[in-house]
């Protein structure tokens with residue numbers, strides 16, 4: 001149902017969470033993060049649909065398929081954050097709230113991570129709080145949806 005579904009999108013390399021640079025990204029897996037999102041969503045009567053992809057086009061198509069069907073999008077675009085204008089454009093064509101989330105704080109890392117091409121088409125961004133960022137992002141979505 002359109003007003004209940006929250007699309008959670010995970011970009012490249014996030015399938016490796018738990019093993020990938022735990023000193024940066026923590027030791028929780030992607031499944032753990034999705035579970036955090038699901039529990040928070042359920043508290044607000046939302047149901048999470050999750051997709052992880054290492055391919056920009058697949059994420060673009062998932063955003064297209066959310067149009068008219070999903071109430072909101074929470075997106076961690078991984079490295080696509082910093083240069084994937086096709087994801088920017090797809091999100092600009094989505095009607096509901098979009099919240100950008102990052103486990104790490106890209107602003108405190110290498111200069112090439114300081115630019116987000118997604119931030120200008122997001123209602124807001126949450127970064128640097130690890131898995132708790134997923135709870136905060138879903139909470140923000142619920143507030144924006146008036147739930």
Ligand code: DQA
Pocket residue numbers: 012013014076077078079080081101102103104105106113
């Ligand atoms: C990330 C930050 C990005 O810079 C990086 O490329 C990622 C993960 C994060 O969640 O902290 O893959 O989006």
